[in-house]
Amino acid sequence: MAASPYLRRRLANLAALAASAAATAIGLAFLGWILWVTVQRGLGALGPALFTGITAYGAEGGLANAIVGSLMMDVMALLIATPIGVLAGTWLAEYARRSRLGAVVRFLNDILLSAPSIVLGLFVYMIVVLPMSNWTGGRVSFSGVAGAIALALIALPVIVRTTDEMLQLVPGTLREAALSLGIPSWKVTVQVLMRAASSGIVTGVLLALARLAGETAPLLFTAFGNNFMAIDPLDKMASLPVAIYQYTNDPAPALHAIAWAGALLITGFVLLLGLAARGLLARHKVAHD
Amino acid sequence: MSSPIAIATRAIDLRSRADARHDAWFRWLLASCGLLVLAALLGAALATLWGGREVLFGHGFAFLTSAEWNPVSGEYGALAPVYGTLVTSLVALLLAVPVAFGIAMFLTEIAPAWMRAPVASAIELLASIPSIIYGMWGLFVFVPFMARVEPAISATLGRLPLVGGLFQGPPIGLGLLTAGIVLAVMILPFICAVMREVFQAVPVRLRESAYALGATTWEVVWHIVLPYTRGAVVGGIFLGLGRALGETMAVTFVLGNSYAITGSLLMPGTSISSAIANEFNEAVGTHRSALIALGFLLFVVTFVVLLVARLMLRRLARREGA
Numbered sequence: 001m002a003a004s005p006y007l008r009r010r011l012a013n014l015a016a017l018a019a020s021a022a023a024t025a026i027g028l029a030f031l032g033w034i035l036w037v038t039v040q041r042g043l044g045a046l047g048p049a050l051f052t053g054i055t056a057y058g059a060e061g062g063l064a065n066a067i068v069g070s071l072m073m074d075v076m077a078l079l080i081a082t083p084i085g086v087l088a089g090t091w092l093a094e095y096a097r098r099s100r101l102g103a104v105v106r107f108l109n110d111i112l113l114s115a116p117s118i119v120l121g122l123f124v125y126m127i128v129v130l131p132m133s134n135w136t137g138g139r140v141s142f143s144g145v146a147g148a149i150a151l152a153l154i155a156l157p158v159i160v161r162t163t164d165e166m167l168q169l170v171p172g173t174l175r176e177a178a179l180s181l182g183i184p185s186w187k188v189t190v191q192v193l194m195r196a197a198s199s200g201i202v203t204g205v206l207l208a209l210a211r212l213a214g215e216t217a218p219l220l221f222t223a224f225g226n227n228f229m230a231i232d233p234l235d236k237m238a239s240l241p242v243a244i245y246q247y248t249n250d251p252a253p254a255l256h257a258i259a260w261a262g263a264l265l266i267t268g269f270v271l272l273l274g275l276a277a278r279g280l281l282a283r284h285k286v287a288h289d
Numbered sequence: 290m291s292s293p294i295a296i297a298t299r300a301i302d303l304r305s306r307a308d309a310r311h312d313a314w315f316r317w318l319l320a321s322c323g324l325l326v327l328a329a330l331l332g333a334a335l336a337t338l339w340g341g342r343e344v345l346f347g348h349g350f351a352f353l354t355s356a357e358w359n360p361v362s363g364e365y366g367a368l369a370p371v372y373g374t375l376v377t378s379l380v381a382l383l384l385a386v387p388v389a390f391g392i393a394m395f396l397t398e399i400a401p402a403w404m405r406a407p408v409a410s411a412i413e414l415l416a417s418i419p420s421i422i423y424g425m426w427g428l429f430v431f432v433p434f435m436a437r438v439e440p441a442i443s444a445t446l447g448r449l450p451l452v453g454g455l456f457q458g459p460p461i462g463l464g465l466l467t468a469g470i471v472l473a474v475m476i477l478p479f480i481c482a483v484m485r486e487v488f489q490a491v492p493v494r495l496r497e498s499a500y501a502l503g504a505t506t507w508e509v510v511w512h513i514v515l516p517y518t519r520g521a522v523v524g525g526i527f528l529g530l531g532r533a534l535g536e537t538m539a540v541t542f543v544l545g546n547s548y549a550i551t552g553s554l555l556m557p558g559t560s561i562s563s564a565i566a567n568e569f570n571e572a573v574g575t576h577r578s579a580l581i582a583l584g585f586l587l588f589v590v591t592f593v594v595l596l597v598a599r600l601m602l603r604r605l606a607r608r609e610g611a
Contacts, residue, residue, distance in 0.1 A: 013505035020399055023391025027412050027481070030474045034418060034426045041429075084322050091319035102323070107603075109326050111595045114528065115588070116535020118562050119333055122569075122584040126336035153329055160326060184308035186315035214419020217537040217562070221569050241421045241538075248425055248542065256429065263422050274417050 042264025089163025380469025
């Protein structure tokens with residue numbers, strides 16, 4: 001027993017290694033558990049009725065209006081967030097890389113990236129839904145446009161950050177070569193640098209879309225949800241996550257099955273987007289070497 | 290009569306002046322987009338402050354200190370939701386930090402090279418699963434599971450002195466502990482990603498010196514790697530805390546929505562975000578204002594937490610650069 005310092009250290013090391021491997025197993029187990037349940041319960045409810053029926057018909061219904069609403073709002077959100085985000089990211093990388101204001105914006109963008117999405121929903125409720133409702137006398141209140149703006153606020157920091165990072169990776173020699181030809185700097189930025197970073201920027205947009213697709217909280221009081229098919233952007237609009245939320249809160253098991261099918265659709269979509277983004281990024285890296 | 294050379298010079302002059310003008314416009318356009326990010330954050334704070342003014346300024350400190358939340362009698366105290374938010378986030382951190390540390394250690398020090406990339410991507414997948422899926426899984430799968438496990442928890446942990454009271458209550462599955470565990474799984478990948486990244490950034494010569502002196506893997510991690518990366522690790526933990534505080538959907542499903550402040554983790558509770566999600570669309574007048582005021586509170590708290598997180602992370606990045 002007296003000669004035990006070495007033994008004690010080795011035992012401590014062994015215990016730490018085992019605990020570390022166990023932690024990894026726990027993490028992977030939860031991932032497997034969640035994915036397995038989603039696939040198993042979702043596949044059972046997957047069928048053509050899901051894409052033809054609307055949510056108003058309950059157990060016989062589907063998610064057609066929710067899928068259309070989600071697609072419309074996601075596309076609108078990207079149409080708002082992509083130009084603003086790419087331009088803002090370009091500003092950070094090309095014009096404010098070392099300025100104090102740029103550092104502050106970059107810092108706050110990182111905070112916006114993990115800000116609670118429900119507060120962003122409240123924000124859009126205050127600046128879009130309420131004024132619209134007052135202005136039109138309550139005819140237009142919750143709307144697809146408001147939902148899209150809330151989602152755009154979530155997409156914006158993702159796009160700003162990836163654009164900034166990708167442009168910083170573009171070699172400085174490219175910049176100098178273009179400028180030395182006498183090309184004005186805005187043309188250098190748009191036609192040379194952005195093109196060089198294009199696959200990285202597209203990756204950012206895909207990652208942003210992956211985050212939007214599952215967002216529920218900010219849509220509750222901006223787009224609200226709609227049990228019928230609505231394609232007017234000024235109408236209340238259904239979305240996949242909100243429909244899942246409503247169905248899950250309902251006591252009827254038949255509706256839970258539809259909710260699981262919706263969950264499988266969203267999870268599959270998000271994972272596919274993640275793979276696509278990763279693939280694009282990998283190709284990008286190879287191209288630069 | 291001007292010479293051809295003079296005409297050409299004038300044309301070039303005009304051209305370069307136009308270029309300069311376009312450059313200025315372009316720069317101005319980009320800068321205004323950049324400032325929109327600032328405007329979004331500031332606007333979110335001001336809009337929720339404005340929307341909650343009736344309760345924030347009208348009720349003053351009573352809003353923060355009262356535990357009474359009763360829309361019928363018009364009483365709004367934020368204590369119960371604030372308590373629920375803090376307790377669930379704390380439980381989540383207590384569970385997620387050691388597990389994230391274990392995974393980060395496994396991925397940087399222990400696992401064979403072929404295993405590292407796939408396991409790391411799998412853990413990252415946890416971050417990309419939408420929170421509504423966590424909520425459904427929590428409600429339909431994890432809550433029933435917890436309802437089966439909770440009697441055992443009460444019988445063992447509940448007997449302990451001092452902390453025993455935390456683990457006593459009806460085995461219904463819903464409650465602060467369940468919400469904390471679901472949150473822990475959700476924030477695990479964020480904390481783990483930061484830890485892994487900074488562990489990898491530790492200079493190889495530090496590590497190798499320690500190994501050369503005969504240190505074990507655990508000693509290298511505990512005495513060399515962790516002290517070197519302490520600031521960033523704390524930053525990563527705060528990043529996870531910021532996520533946990535603001536998380537809505539998953540918590541809403543498994544928390545049980547009861548405005549009671551209880552000493553037991555097995556009892557149902559409420560949180561700021563789930564109160565807003567549950568009640569906002571049925572609320573009018575003062576009730577709505579109280580919910581927006583809760584949102585303002587949440588925004589301020591998460592902003593401070595994330596600010597600390599980013600400052601800690603930035604400090605390490607700067608030291609690395611030096």
